Amino acid sequence: MIDRFLASERHEGWGLARVLWVGAMLVTWLQRGLYFEERYTDAGATVLRSYIPVTDYYYFSPLGGWVTYGILIGSILLVAKGKWVRPMIGVALLAHMMLNFTEGMNFKGYDRLMFWQGICLMVAPGSADGKSTGMPVGRYCALITYFGLYAQTGWEKLANEPTWWEGLPLMYDMVHRNFGDMPLGVLISDVGWLMIPMSWVTLVFEAGFPVLWCFKRVRPWLLLAGLGFHLGILLLMNVPNFTAASLALYPVLVLPADYLRYRNGVLAWWARVRSPGNAVAS
Amino acid sequence: MVGKTKQALAIVFLLAFAGYHTACFVQYRDFAKEWRPSKLVGQNVFWFARWKMFTGLSTYHSVPEFQGVFFEEDTQLMSEWTHLPMAEWYPARWESGYRWERPSAYGRPNVQVKFLELACDKSGAKAVRMVLHRWKATLGQREQPRRKYSQKELGGISCGNVSPGPKGVRL
Numbered sequence: 001m002i003d004r005f006l007a008s009e010r011h012e013g014w015g016l017a018r019v020l021w022v023g024a025m026l027v028t029w030l031q032r033g034l035y036f037e038e039r040y041t042d043a044g045a046t047v048l049r050s051y052i053p054v055t056d057y058y059y060f061s062p063l064g065g066w067v068t069y070g071i072l073i074g075s076i077l078l079v080a081k082g083k084w085v086r087p088m089i090g091v092a093l094l095a096h097m098m099l100n101f102t103e104g105m106n107f108k109g110y111d112r113l114m115f116w117q118g119i120c121l122m123v124a125p126g127s128a129d130g131k132s133t134g135m136p137v138g139r140y141c142a143l144i145t146y147f148g149l150y151a152q153t154g155w156e157k158l159a160n161e162p163t164w165w166e167g168l169p170l171m172y173d174m175v176h177r178n179f180g181d182m183p184l185g186v187l188i189s190d191v192g193w194l195m196i197p198m199s200w201v202t203l204v205f206e207a208g209f210p211v212l213w214c215f216k217r218v219r220p221w222l223l224l225a226g227l228g229f230h231l232g233i234l235l236l237m238n239v240p241n242f243t244a245a246s247l248a249l250y251p252v253l254v255l256p257a258d259y260l261r262y263r264n265g266v267l268a269w270w271a272r273v274r275s276p277g278n279a280v281a282s
Numbered sequence: 283m284v285g286k287t288k289q290a291l292a293i294v295f296l297l298a299f300a301g302y303h304t305a306c307f308v309q310y311r312d313f314a315k316e317w318r319p320s321k322l323v324g325q326n327v328f329w330f331a332r333w334k335m336f337t338g339l340s341t342y343h344s345v346p347e348f349q350g351v352f353f354e355e356d357t358q359l360m361s362e363w364t365h366l367p368m369a370e371w372y373p374a375r376w377e378s379g380y381r382w383e384r385p386s387a388y389g390r391p392n393v394q395v396k397f398l399e400l401a402c403d404k405s406g407a408k409a410v411r412m413v414l415h416r417w418k419a420t421l422g423q424r425e426q427p428r429r430k431y432s433q434k435e436l437g438g439i440s441c442g443n444v445s446p447g448p449k450g451v452r453l
Binding site: 002003006034035038039042044045046047048054055056057058059060061064065068104105106108109112113115116119123135137140141144145147148149151152153156157160161163168169170171172173174175176177178179181183186187189190191238239240241242 | 288289292293295296299300303306307330331332333334335336337338339340341343345372373374376377378379381383384386387392393396397399400419420421422423424426447448449450451452453
């Protein structure tokens with residue numbers, strides 16, 4: 001049974017997943033380069049936070065902060081290029097953690113998600129390029145991460161916030177001064193017949209994700225719903241980095257054969273869209 | 283043999299990975315209040331795979347503001363509390379707003395004091411304080427009139443006293 005569970009596979013989705021992860025990291029960290037010294041060095045407020053009070057151990061001067069930032073961006077670019085992928089993901093994750101822990105106030109959920117995704121990429125076969133064969137440990141780790149991500153937040157909504165059934169939290173999130181306030185989101189925030197079903201869909205998708213994923217026929221629709229869910233968040237709320245990070249490992253949430261089938265289907269559709277005449281002729 | 287060793291390592295790794303994620307989840311949901319994983323190691327380490335995204339209902343806007351009092355040479359008196367433009371002085375923003383807008387910033391005195399000291403440094407005030415403005419959100423429009431408005435003082439300091447700095451190595 002273990003032989004079957006750990007049977008070697010070649011999952012071409014890793015190549016796309018690596019590119020998407022690099023994109024999510026760059027989208028996140030390039031923005032943070034703006035006013036970097038205020039955010040991560042003692043030119044701003046150096047705070048002592050609970051959980052892991054790292055400023056008792058280290059904190060950054062502007063120079064030290066910029067060097068660490070340079071190492072982070074450099075290592076991400078090397079991962080993008082496919083050079084020393086595993087060690088460079090390790091370096092990127094170390095710098096990512098050091099900066100986030102020092103800042104202390106804004107260690108976002110998607111920062112932690114990108115950390116776990118980095119671990120998944122590190123244990124993926126070869127250079128996480130989709131060309132190597134190996135045990136599916138990285139894919140299982142990605143599944144565990146996404147099961148936790150969606151199930152925890154969905155079950156928490158079901159258990160502790162009954163107003164989700166009335167659509168209220170989603171409605172008020174849309175007009176939140178920071179997380180919301182996007183034109184379309186604000187416009188629909190008081191449209192009950194739209195917001196209430198959207199809340200229900202969110203609950204079913206998040207809380208049901210680990211269970212629904214187990215049904216092979218449902219899986220592609222579930223992941224398509226996830227894609228729509230995150231793109232909807234991108235359109236309606238002001239959390240773009242979360243969308244980029246959440247979708248990064250979607251390509252490896254399906255089996256290798258299914259990934260090839262879906263990818264080829266999308267590529268064929270794209271070819272038809274680009275040159276309809278050829279498709280008709282063939 | 284190598285294959286079996288690799289398999290064994292893979293299983294151990296997956297069990298550790300899944301175990302940690304499950305521990306974060308169990309603590310998160312507080313299924314068993316008497317079992318606190320944090321007690322096992324002295325501090326909470328089961329939060330790194332814990333996610334709670336836009337779960338709670340919040341129907342109010344909360345906006346902290348920095349205010350300062352100044353010594354006025356002309357009158358030789360202290361001024362009224364005056365708005366301090368912290369957003370201009372420290373413009374870094376996250377999706378959640380400015381650093382000091384997070385409840386974890388103004389809700390913890392040892393964190394809040396660092397931002398109050400920044401306000402002192404920039405303003406030259408004699409004393410600074412944080413005030414929280416709160417009002418009911420209005421659905422369906424970007425304009426958010428201050429309905430059911432309230433405000434409360436979150437804490438303040440006299441400028442000149444400096445709190446202890448970080449103990450760690452400055453890299």
